Amino acid sequence: MSNRIAISIFVKCRRFLKKKMSYNAQVIVLSFFVGILGATAAIIVKNLMHFTVSTLNNIFPKAEVNYYYLAFPIIGIIFTVLYTRKVVKDNIGHGVSIVLKSMFKSGGKLRKHNMYSSVIASTLTVGFGGSVGLEAPMVLTGSAIGSNVARTFNFNAKTTTLLLACGSTAALAAIFKAPITAIVFALEVLMLDLTSAALLPLLISAATGTVLSILFLGDTVTFDLATTQAYFLKNIPFYILLGVFTGLISIYFLRLLRWIEKQFSKLKSIPLKILIGGVMLGLLILLLPALFGEGYENINALLKGNVFDLFEKSPLSHISNSHWMLIVFILAVIFLKVIATAVTTSAGGIGGVFAPTLFVGAFVGYLVAEVSNYYFGFDLPHINFVLAGMAGVMSGVMLAPLTSIFLIAEISSGYSLLIPLMITSLISYLCVSPIEKYSVYTKNLAEKGNLKTHNKDKFALQKINWSSIIDHNITTLPLHSTLGEFTQYIAKSRRNLFVVLDEDHKFAGLLVMDDHRDKIFRQDLYDKILVDELMIEPEEFIYDTDTGMEMLEKFNRTRNFNMPVITQDREYLGFLSKSKVLDLYRDFIAADSED
Numbered sequence: 001m002s003n004r005i006a007i008s009i010f011v012k013c014r015r016f017l018k019k020k021m022s023y024n025a026q027v028i029v030l031s032f033f034v035g036i037l038g039a040t041a042a043i044i045v046k047n048l049m050h051f052t053v054s055t056l057n058n059i060f061p062k063a064e065v066n067y068y069y070l071a072f073p074i075i076g077i078i079f080t081v082l083y084t085r086k087v088v089k090d091n092i093g094h095g096v097s098i099v100l101k102s103m104f105k106s107g108g109k110l111r112k113h114n115m116y117s118s119v120i121a122s123t124l125t126v127g128f129g130g131s132v133g134l135e136a137p138m139v140l141t142g143s144a145i146g147s148n149v150a151r152t153f154n155f156n157a158k159t160t161t162l163l164l165a166c167g168s169t170a171a172l173a174a175i176f177k178a179p180i181t182a183i184v185f186a187l188e189v190l191m192l193d194l195t196s197a198a199l200l201p202l203l204i205s206a207a208t209g210t211v212l213s214i215l216f217l218g219d220t221v222t223f224d225l226a227t228t229q230a231y232f233l234k235n236i237p238f239y240i241l242l243g244v245f246t247g248l249i250s251i252y253f254l255r256l257l258r259w260i261e262k263q264f265s266k267l268k269s270i271p272l273k274i275l276i277g278g279v280m281l282g283l284l285i286l287l288l289p290a291l292f293g294e295g296y297e298n299i300n301a302l303l304k305g306n307v308f309d310l311f312e313k314s315p316l317s318h319i320s321n322s323h324w325m326l327i328v329f330i331l332a333v334i335f336l337k338v339i340a341t342a343v344t345t346s347a348g349g350i351g352g353v354f355a356p357t358l359f360v361g362a363f364v365g366y367l368v369a370e371v372s373n374y375y376f377g378f379d380l381p382h383i384n385f386v387l388a389g390m391a392g393v394m395s396g397v398m399l400a401p402l403t404s405i406f407l408i409a410e411i412s413s414g415y416s417l418l419i420p421l422m423i424t425s426l427i428s429y430l431c432v433s434p435i436e437k438y439s440v441y442t443k444n445l446a447e448k449g450n451l452k453t454h455n456k457d458k459f460a461l462q463k464i465n466w467s468s469i470i471d472h473n474i475t476t477l478p479l480h481s482t483l484g485e486f487t488q489y490i491a492k493s494r495r496n497l498f499v500v501l502d503e504d505h506k507f508a509g510l511l512v513m514d515d516h517r518d519k520i521f522r523q524d525l526y527d528k529i530l531v532d533e534l535m536i537e538p539e540e541f542i543y544d545t546d547t548g549m550e551m552l553e554k555f556n557r558t559r560n561f562n563m564p565v566i567t568q569d570r571e572y573l574g575f576l577s578k579s580k581v582l583d584l585y586r587d588f589i590a591a592d593s594e595d
Helices: 002-020 023-059 072-088 095-105 117-127 135-152 157-176 179-188 196-217 233-265 270-287 296-304 307-311 323-346 354-376 382-398 401-411 418-432 443-447 456-463 483-492 513-520 548-558 578-592
Strands: 475-478 497-501 507-512 562-566 572-577
Touching: 002 023, 023 117, 023 135, 023 157, 023 196, 072 117, 072 270, 095 135, 095 157, 095 443, 117 135, 135 157, 135 354, 157 179, 157 196, 157 401, 179 196, 179 401, 233 270, 233 323, 233 354, 233 382, 233 418, 270 323, 296 307, 296 354, 296 382, 307 323, 323 354, 354 382, 382 401, 382 418, 401 418, 475 483, 483 497, 483 513, 497 572, 507 513, 507 562, 548 562, 548 578, 572 578
Parallel strands: 475 497
Antiparallel strands: 497 507, 562 572
16 A cells, blocks of 8 residues: 555655646756665665674683684575575676676666665675675666666657666765765766766765765764875975876776686586685684785774784784784785675675775785885875875776766865875876776777767667668679670669679679770770779778778778678678768767766
8 A cells, every 4th residue: 555655655746746846946856856865775774784694693602713704604604595595586786787788788777676685685795794895786776777867758868868877876975974976976987978967866866875874874984094294395205106006906906806706607507606705705804804804894993004914803902912913914915805805795795896996005004004114114094005005006997087086085074185096096097907808897898889878989880780871772783794894884874883793693893984084985905805804803802791990991091982891602682881980979978968
């Protein structure tokens, strides 16, 4: 009964909006509505995750070495796999990649279950110790909310994509209480077109998500920050050095993550994947409890300078008293966190790399400051370098320097560290981008040709239906025709170009009338010359299997204005005109862009 009432109210509201408001006004109102729903989802998943963790801590006794860590991760992965395979029956891993793929494949349309499925799955994974983050699942959840709201109003692909971005913006703003970061993420990672029509809805959703998060989660951000220290110009070389280190770690992060996922993909047995991944993750967490879950509480410990507390429950804690062993522990956390994250997702867990990049970056920043201070006598502020390290690794792994800069600036309650954040993030980005063309979110999509937003020219060339502009009106004549028969074809044609075909309708060559004017008026040659003596072979063909990019490259390479289209076995299909290709391309870009 309650469902019927809710549906009835929704239908009446939709009718009112469509009847009483303009199209733009509808989008503004719905961006606010999507902001509420996206933020609510983020608030719910945060509370669910903390409830799961606190319940496990209350049920199972605390010990000096918690051997329950061996069991928790595999239990969480089993629950997650059962839920995704038996209930959802869909792939919901790599949330941001799913959003980007939907923008390419279906105009931003996401399935209804995406509004809740990743929330439940990621809570099971992270709550039981999966070494991943909740942000990517939340981006997928918020995006699905915006997408499905747009679908109920029968909006076009552009508006659907905009409301999708509004949903992700609201969710991300609610998680970090960072509205500017959420908007920059939509522009830099989702690559939404920045126009005045798009900016206002994004602002509304970001503000709505932030306000709701403050109301229900309090005004403190994810990190308990001590007071940051002012940066000095003399420390800038160290921020540059940190940028290089975070860039190298980012490359390690990307390469190892993909390699481990590839190795797990070779395993056909799902139980075997769960067993291997769960056991590996359990052992890693037992040895280094800091790898448990998202790890934000460990980042808070670094920010407060309580680094030794991170290794208290490790079986190896008794040998961590010396300073050099502390350095070894920090290095182990940095390098093993990537493995823990990779095996979590590869074994079937659901979560993202947003939190792991911040986690790894925080430890890299602390390590640079600690080594510089302890061994070389400098006085670098740990908290500043922890924050800059977080920005550096996020920038390198996600190839999103602006998102990383604004996130750390917002969660640190000010912009006093803006210059160091910019330096570290940009150096990291510059180290990674020449080596890794695609980010952690876009590599697989780009390899499969499913990436629109990061190369819209290439997307247009892939999506346009080139067959619709193939010219089939070029006159064809048989291979063994005489010059006299050729002149008869000329008399019936208004074109200068002719195609010669063999007896199997295969392309044999081209005839250009202007090239043979000295012969076509000499009747004494009509029976003496065959067209196969006059025809020419084009330097290149367009094949029906060519991509749009390959086709344009051939036009540019040959400088031809028309080219024949054939199959791989030389069956003639028609001609393509470069001018028509460019006209169709321009029309597609214009239709796909914002007004």
